[in-house]
Amino acid sequence: MKKVKVLNQICIELHHMIINHPLLGPRDAAEFVYLGDASLINRPDASGDNAAQTFYQYLYLRDNPAGEHKELWYHEQGDRSWLVVTRNTLTHEISNVEMARDVARAAGGST
């Protein structure tokens, strides 16, 4: 249980792994803030016919795999890069780290 909303801003991110930042090298995960599934990069087209449905699926539904997971980490206590980290949710082993911006560009996200 963890119920009471903690006073704003006292929340400190507390992850404890080592993330090999593409620009900065290995950094303690405590410097990062976790967001979640990297599919959040793929924001749907708001003008699409089915926008209500695609936005619902985009924002709320998750694969939540037991195994390899691509996920977004933000280097808040660092260079403010958003990273896409490929991490195994069973072992916590990190197999790949990319700049989220590169991933977003590759995925077709532009302006």
Place this chain on the structure above:
Amino acid sequence: MRYSALNILKEGLTGNKGWQPAWREPEPKKNYDIIIVGGGGHGLATAYYLAKEHGLSNIAVLEKGWLGGGNIGRNTTIVRSNYLLPGNQPFYELSMKLWENLEQDFNYNAMVSQRGILNLCHSDPQRDAFARRGNGMLMSGADAELLDQDGVRAMCPFLDFDNARFPIKGGLLQKRGGTVRHDAVAWGYARGADERGVDIIQNCEVTGFDINNGVCTGVQTSRGNIKANKVAVCVAGSSSRVMAQAGMRLPIESHVLQAFVTEGLKPTIPGVITFGAGHFYVSQSDKGGLVFGGDIDGYNTYAQRGNLPVVEDVCEGGMAIMPMIGRARLLRTWGGLMDMSMDGSPFIDKTHVDGLFFNGGWCYGGFKATPASGWCYAHLLATGNPHETATQMRLDRFERGHMTDEKGQGAQPNLH
């Protein structure tokens, strides 16, 4: 075999040789009316209430490991009904009332201990939010008291009132809150369900669902295929994994919540205390250990273990409010998989597949919900309609925009 002081006396005098197994170890049958997937607290409670309240007994509970081995066996044992929102509070109050009569109901002493839960507040806005919550609790038939600083001091003089970084301004007290011996809940429900004919099948993992034309007709398991009219999934941290076998994606992420216990200490704190400016909540067990916890580790995981920064953060919270515990030693840490939902609230619902039901998304709060979850899931399975206290716990609520977001954090599970 009924449990009583007399039986303890009789067995004690005859070498305790006559105790019977608390439950049978049946082989799975080919066919059941209802299969419950998951032999944790919620699954066992569901089976118990289906049998006891709805007179159904051709039921199997399938558990991939040992019964009670999930979060019912690894939580910090707190029960309370101090929720804010109307979609939640009546449900948790139902749960509290079931807790209050549980032991007599299932003839098992789960040590329901209503020593109170005190949520500390440290700012005016926090106190305002507690007032809103406390008033809502009273208006829905629960109990609540808003304490000022003196009230908190009278109850817990050992808290840090004089030197705290975030001074204690008061607290929301629910006297009926408290703790329950968690394993005993699983065992009591299992024993009660078994007595009424429910087959509890351990070491039986569900590996797939039989779904034809949108209708679920049974499950595939590590011990063969089993048919059922209704299949009710209830697997907490494994929700996404299991429901993926039915082709469903859920508004759920799996996260680890760590829990902690110190060495046994002579009685030192009353009830449950939660820190409002950091991550720490604590109670003292019947054996004397301080049982405490804090925040989830915050990243998706299926490992029942966490990392050091959270351990340290939680202990910092503990020392911040009660610096007398510095010389108590942390004995053991462990982790449980939390089925964190997108608004922090659970689901008890049908799915779009006929005959397939889902119960999950309990986040870190499933233990206190165990009786009501079982009660309402049984109601849904037996009658086809949601129980009146669980009408908001629907899977489609995000699509419709009816979130039940107690903390107001939005669609980010690790913030709830």
Place this chain on the structure above:
Amino acid sequence: MTQTNRIDGGLINRNQSYSFKFNNETMHGYGGDTLASALIANGIKLVGRSFKYHRPRGIMSAGAEEANAMVQLRTGAYTEPNTRATVAELFDGLEAKSQNHRGPLGFDVMAANDYLSPFLSAGFYYKTFMWPKAFWEKFYEPVIRASAGLGALSGQDDPDQYDKGFLHCDLLIIGAGPSGLAAALAAGRAGARVILADEDFVMGGRLNYETHTVEDRQGSTWAEVATAELYQMENVRMMTRTTVYGSYDHGIFGALERCTDHLFDGSGKPRQILWRIYSKQSLLCAGSTERSIAFGNNDRPGIMLAGAVRGYVNRYGVTPGKRVSIFTNNDDGWRTAIDLKAKGLDVTAVIDTRSIPVPYNVPNTATVMGCRVIDTAGRKGVHTLMLSSGQTIKTDCLAVSGGWSPNVHLTCHQRGRPTWDKKQACFVPGGELPVGMSVAGAANGNMTLQSALSAGHDGANAILNSLGINPTNTSAPRASEESSNITAFWHVAESKSRAWVDLQNDVTTKDIGQSFREGFKSVEHLKRYTTLGMATDQGKTANVLGLAIMAEYSGNTIEQTGTTIFRPPYTPIPMGALAGRARGKDFRPFRLTPSHKFAEERNAAFVETGMWLRAQWYPIAGETHWRESCDREVRATRESVGVCDVTTLGKIDIQGRDAAAFLDRVYANTFGTLAVGKVRYGLMLREDGIVMDDGTTARMGEHHFVMTTTTANAVSVFRHMEFCRQCLWPDMDVHLISATEQWAQYAVAGPNSRKTLQNLVDKEFDISNDAFPFMACGEITVAGGIPARLFRISFSGELAYEIAVPTRYGDSMIRALMQAGKEYNITPYGTEALGVMRIEKGHAAGNELCGTTTAANLGLGMMVSKKKDCIGNVLSQREGLNPDKPLQLVGFKPVDADISLSAGAHFVSKGREVNMANDEGWMTSVAYSPILNCSIGLGLIADGKNRMGEVVTAANPLKQSNIDVEIVSAHFVDPDGDRLRV
């Protein structure tokens, strides 16, 4: 008392005599003693009581696995419960008391439980105490709780300090026994960065307890020489008194160094240091722990582990008995007989469960093969053994060896599960070790000294190779040969008396049998039902025994039965050490505003808002209540001019060719149309359509904006905008910098604010109403050339400005403003007055922006542009967020103006019953308005805009009050906003 059991030899310093007290009796020991060895030296057998039955107990081990000899160490606020006497170093002036008894240790009235034990078997409490129902809460539970626990906390704040530290290394070696030392020598000599950590205060591990030779020297001497060499190496960090307690992800370990626990007085130094060790590779050399055998009354004082008995003799020069007997199922147990004989001690008998030829010749000692101890006598100290052969043996100490269990704990803290080694009758590390971990020595099942030394040496060399470091050309140290044959033997079936498995929690073989009969067969059920292995030792000696006995009952192999999961910490860690210095005022850092010193000088009261400390109000002479100060500050501002530090608001500098387009996407309303030199209020949604934050954004140039956020959301809004920039629209030309700390910002509000500023702003800048109207912004200079930014915005509803200067001028700026406004009696105001004025104006703040409100709830629905996409636009249109009668933010006034409103009250239509079915919303914020001279409130109520003038009940059952309130406009003061524009 004299040291009756002190003998010659040992690694103690007889020139260092210490005096100490146990249960108030003064005794003596030596430097190098533990409390346990000193108690043994003084002939003390009875040291504590067990948890459930309060059985008399003595010392059973010589290490961290001790389950019996737990004491309350030190006194007053320094007292620490549950301290293992076996690892507590003796110091001069030590005071210890035994635990868990009522009345003196020798006559514990709670020992009555022992006679009731037939009724207190496994799980008895689940079956009773249920009738009558009310008795549980009132009687049974209080009685159970009163007998809970072992030692006690002082109830006082922990007076010690604790530190934290971080270390990095190529190779972490855990344990400095033979394998650890051999590994450290190999790795250290090769130049690797090594950390060697051991929980003991002397390195050497079992070498210090045994009589083996290494490199033709006494083992302990070899260890001393090796240790000295390692201390000389700059690349090796030697850490004694340091327990590596947990293995975490990616080669990270937790370790606790006890710095002053061995001293009478820590002299202000940190008591302990919690280390976080980042290792490239680790080598676990944690040794092994001996286990007992379960037989009738095997828990009596004087019954000990065999390795501990000879350990006390060899290392500490004390003997636990004058006539020692040995009960073993393995060859190693015989070493105790051999070592004791070598010291000239009397060994009465060696009883071996195995029907094999006598493995060692022990002169003048009865050796009984194929035999078992079935019972013992001697309540407060064993004196007689009853054997399965019918013999009885008089003895004052029984040394038991059931074999050794490798300390695999750290290999299992992640995914590892140990595997059963049938030949050696022990669990050894299984697959899936933590990343980078290897295991050597007894921890890996290398049960002889030579194999341990070789494994440590070779293991280190293999690791060096993997690290790209060349090993030196050395070979493993040579050691004397020994035999470690064992035939598994767990419990004596013919014992009629209770046979203990877990000594601290009083779990007997009968409890395991009952657990099995009742269906609690899984090892996890066994543990939870009987509490086996849940005591302070976490089953270090009991677990294997317990599950082996369960395996026997169930007819399964030990492999099939499996083990429970090993969890950190390896040994218990004080809460104080885990918290370190983050306690009291240092729990979290303070952020101070630029005007903090100024506010302190004026005796301001401060309030914690997040990490910030902000001035809450500024009392002046004669004011005794905060309301007086607050009311005065509000009036002064509304009547003339006030100044408030608003630096804590988040400030984000946004630049780039696409800056305006970017803002159009992150804000619900439009910014592309904002003219340069103008400010606009902005509303930001989360993607789910709920309001995330609000603030003003100023267009400083065509491609340059400055955004403000709320104090609370400064960090999360910036993070969100970086997410949008990098992850959603990676090719937009826009850059963000957080400038919250770079600019000191003050709100200057009130009808005389312009005149005040005109005294300060350099003359070339015209800030008249025409030149600088409402919602204007610009870069200016003040006080003769100091750069500043001026925004004509108002939170108070008055003619008002916010002026920002580089933070280094912040302190000067508040003083300059006070000077500039002196003629208008400028008044500094705090967060209370700020809050009152914003409520008077109906502005939403934290209580309204609570993460569940929509723009429509706040009366800002029109701001969500329908012409463009923005974050949150699509999902804000969901049906559930757009009900027929939405909650709407409106104002409330008490019908009786003398009554105060309360935030958190719920609204119910007049005349309806106060319950959740009739709940229509809640009061979000209240204040006393010194302008209206009454209490006012903001609140969210269903369909509020259409209910102006309606009187509803504000129900506050917490205070047992129902107040009639009128729904009014949220704009209590100057509803048309005329004052803003003058």
